[in-house]
Amino acid sequence: MQEDKNTNKPLKRKRHILLRIDSWIDSSLWTAGFRLVDLWEEVTIFSRKFHVEGWKKHLINLTGNALTLGAAGSVLLLTLAMPAFEETKKDWRYRGDFAVTFLDRYGNTIGHRGIIHEDSVPIDELPDHFIKAVLATEDRRFFEHFGIDFIGLARAMSENARAGGVVQGGSTLTQQLAKNLFLTNERSLERKVKEAFLALWLEANMSKKEILSLYLDRAYMGGGTFGAAAASQFYFGKNLSDVTLAESAMLAGLFKAPAKYAPHANLPAARARANQVLSNLVQGGLMTEGQVIGARRNPATVIDRAEVKTPDYFLDWAFDEVQKLSASGKFKDHTVVVRTTVDTGLQSVAEQSMESSLREYGEGYRVKQGAMVMIENGGAVRAMVGGRDYGESQFNRATNALRQPGSSFKVYTYAATMEKGYKPETLISDAPVTWRGWSPQNYGRSYAGKVTLETALAKSYNTVPVRLAKDVLGTKVIVDTAKAMGVMTPLREDKTIPLGTSEVTVLDQATGYAVFPADGMQSRRHGIEQVLDYEGNVLYDFERDEQPARRVLSEEANSKMNRMLVTIPVNGTARRGALDNGIVSGGKTGTSQSYRDAWYVGFTGNYTTAVWFGNDDFSPMNNMTGGALPAMTFKRLMDYAHQGMELRPIPGIQNPLPSGSRPEPAAGSANVASATENMPVFVRPRSLSTEATRIIRDMSKRFKDAPALSLSVQKVAGIDTPSNSTKEQN
Template sequence: MVSPLEPKKRRGAIAAFLLAADAWLDSSLYEIRFKAGEFWESATIFFRRFRVKGWRRGVIELLSEGFTMGAGGAVVMLALALPAFQETGGDWRAQDDFAVMFLDRYGNEIGQRGIIQRDSVPVDQMPDHVIKAVLATEDRRFFEHYGIDVLGLMRAMTENVRANSVVQGGSSITQQLAKNLFLTNERTLERKIKEAFLSLWLEANLSKKEILQLYLDRSYMGGGTFGIEAAADFYFGKSVKDLTLAEAAMLAGLFKAPTKYAPHINLPEARARANVVLSNLVDSGFMTEGQVLQARRHPADVVDRGDRKSPDYYLDWAFEEVKRLAMKSGQHSLVAHTTYDPNIQQAAEESLEFHLRQFGKDYHASQGAIVVIETNGAVRALVGGRDYGASQFNRATKALRQPGSSFKVYVYATAMEHGLTPDSIVSGAPVSWGNWHPGNYNGASAGSMTVTTALVKSINTVPVRLAKDKLGIKPIKEMAEAMGVESQLESHKTMVLGTSGMTVMDQATGYSVFAQDGMVGSRHGITQLVTHTGEVVYDFAKDASPPHRVLSEQAVKYMNSMLVQVPVIGTARRAALPGIVSGGKTGTSQSYRDAWYVGFTGNYTAAVWLGNDDYTPTRNMTGGSLPAMIWQRLMVYAHQNIDLKPIPGIDHPFVDAETSAKAKEAEKEAARDAADRTAPERPPVLSSRTTHVLRDMNMQFRSAPPLQPASEPETLSAL
């Protein structure tokens, strides 16, 4: 039996324990506070020894703030450096082990890419005057700085101010190598920051000799050559080991502007530049005037290469295509038959340069790019910029620029597939989509109109309303991608007005669908890859996937019936071709940074872009101005002396009955030729009319009775 006093004893014991714990906690906290006070007082007394007054206190405060700002600056520098260091991923030292010789559509050699350009010659085996000529001109303090030559930069700025123009560059060899290996030539602050960090990174990871070796091996030297050894062979027919001082000076002058000073194009200009290099050798103290006098008196002569101009932008793109197609074959030394047409390429380059020289300053436009695709999908010409020597960045295949209103064709193509017709009535009234309130060009307002009017007049509010109320963003994006757009499109509502970056190649590929009756998948630059022993590695006619339909015939008919009105009554009247029906669409991005015209006939599709590398706005340049003019001049040339083909779905695709009859006959001839096409593409040089005349003459000669041989004279006097 439990005693009644037991519960009271237990409660008393618990209470006593809690009181003891409370007392211990209170005393412990008091002890900790007391000890902390003692420590703080001791620390305060200790640090009073370091307390300074007067001017010393000011120094300490400045150092303290400096350390704080330095820590913050280090964080900022790290944030800026990370994007630059991401460029160093992969095996950036390794050169491509492909060796490819390229032929145009007629079988003529147009250039080479890969290791076939020549093997590297070690810096130690190059003549001393070759190295000195390069360093005296490009980076005199190369062995003294750590990637960025501050003194050289200040000297260059001083000379440029004196001359009131850019006469000297401040970039070191390391900076130029960083740009060649990892970056583009776009004039942006981001690129310059990356270049600076990558220069320091190269200096930390490579020796000076390795940096100089890579620079001499990877730099573009004009004439389609990369590296000083390839340039020595191309211009002088010898190895870099055997170069004279005059020849070395001429090559050293190419690093600044290889296209401008290429001796096979402009020998007097190249010799003048070489003379500047010789002066640099003397000014830098590397040589005396007496040592360079002989080279001044007897300038270098070059091997006669004619006026051959290498289509380098096209070759760069075609080389990437070759590597993609031949990757699984195991063959790396190849001959590539391309779709390149030198005549159309020359016309494209000439049209771009002609108009930029004439009107570029007025519009504040300095760069452009063009892609021309034949209706069979063959890429006939590619212009990636005005000067490959000044910038190897391919603006036709790599630059992502806003297409503006030229993107609207993908919206309307989607609408046609969803039941709209060119005669459907739509509202052009102001529209709001969340916080976005797009307006029309020049703030003009519009009421109800047909879809045709909306497209031809490039009304902004109509495609926005279609996307918002009827289509949605996803189907439009899927349509653009299905039509051949390879750039990453943003799934944002502003996409319908062309705010996602696209390449010129994307635009040419997408618009070619309208010329190819809704089919996609035929775009190509390589028709055949063969080894030097004749083994066929790839044949487009046999190995490529067949084209497939992305637009119905009805949608193609609707779209083309609207697009052919743009050059007639729409925004691209300057693109109208005399006597030839064409279709297309203009495009102008925000703040006039990009101007486009993409158009097509039954024969060709061409995309033209104009703008500036640094993304500065042009001076109110629209797609219907300079781009349309460039397109028109190019396409007038491209359609000379060829059989015109009809634009699919157009009721009256030709301006007269005679042209229509010729086109039908040409279509029949093409169908007969396509029935037995097993050999690689060899485009005819003669027109079909000339071919028919020659065939008729051949048949007449065959049907004529044979001529009787004349009797042989008996004596020489009979002759």
């Protein structure tokens, strides 16, 4: 009995401790709850002191909402501003330290790029009437706004609404400078947002005088000139500080549309525009009618010089390439002579082909822009068209515009498939397919059943490349193949990539397709053959300093691709692109969703050409496919390019057909002939025989290995001395 009592004592002690803990928890919770109630009551009583009624309550609510929205807006603005401010990290201020004289492939001077700021005319030395003419026309409130002129924007919107169209712009001079320094002329909301933030950044980091000086130095002024100082020398043969009021008005009128109002090309239009600038001076209160009447009665005259045709889109791209080569350590000099790859004859016909197509068919197809790149077998870019009018828009659509390639991208899927051992004769099902919840359809919403890969590519069936990606390749293999073949634009690895939904450039497509005539080797696109100093020393040579081409497609796979691609201009979607005189060509058309982009990329054994048509605002065209205007434009240029030259065979394809014959078009293609028979034909003048051309090329190669050219030889060749070059550019 005593033993039981001794055993229960520890248990009773534990129960006692647990009961005390439970009691403490209960009392603590009750006390805490009671105190919370008291605290809440005290807070409520205290907050009643701030309770307001009536208009004060609404004012406080509005203030609170404004602060909330302001905080959210600040975060949003900062998010939008970050991409714009990234542009300021580039070496934009010293871009003009380069003074480059460009030569074509034959050694003829074709243009200059680069601005020496130290040699530009200081603002304080410019005539007062020139500054007033620029501000009256471009930005009357320049010294009053902070980069964005909301008053001027409202006025422009009002004028445009009254006129029923765009008659007045709302961009400030600072915004225009931001576009010239950091951005392109691409018409997009993203670009306008960046432009606004960069204008604010310029106003915060530079004085008004610096902004105005940079604007006058960087603007394109027509005739291949950049900056008002260079334009004054080009049009009037005098220093900018010596121009008259009439000449100032003509120069100020060039900023809006330099190609349209360039006086050496259209003097009546330039004088009419100058007269409008004089009216702007009077309307803006900067001058009186009596002060401008003399300039109205005695308009400016210009130096009699022929209109200079320069490949400006190509030169802009080549100038960027020069700076990249310098940045990578290929050479150090910034005042150089650059021998480019451009062929001015092919360039001229490329521009005419594009303009002719747009002029004849643009309105009917509702298309306003196009771009084109021609690459010779070996990678040399022979022609580049970046848009319809360089004076109107310097945005290079051949190198900078990202557009969906549509079915023209399918060649990378088929090339990867050929590498897997498939053949053009391999049968595959053209039937409905679903992949990751996506069910693509063919153009006509019909299916052909069992078809060969050759037929599927020629007829551009959509289900087949998707089926290949799903069952054979995967999207990563397709992307890797495209990159290996020369597509440099980042590509998305999503399920729709086989149908060309990831954007690329025209230059990308020309580079990729140039692998096929190169027998599967890298095309190594380039626009610069040599960089020399003004003493003739070779600072950079493409063949010497760049890596040799590497193989990206096996010979067997490349031959299979060529066998399929050469059938497309004969009985596929590109019959309007079939070349004359039996010249065998291959290629592929492409059309993006809602007819926003139309492509044709084709090649022979000699050249590869990529053609794109579309609108800058991404608006749909009128049912235009790649087999229409792009293929026709391709034919115009390529027919000209192959006149009188030795034809190289396409690897894997038998030699070109005898002269005077050509593949017969497929049945039902009579409309093709009728559509092309009225097209203008460009005749290429024959100046040298094939043998003479071969000898001259051999001599050129020997000269490359010879000692540096003397200064006198440079002058004979048309290469300016450093002093003359600097003067022309400034």
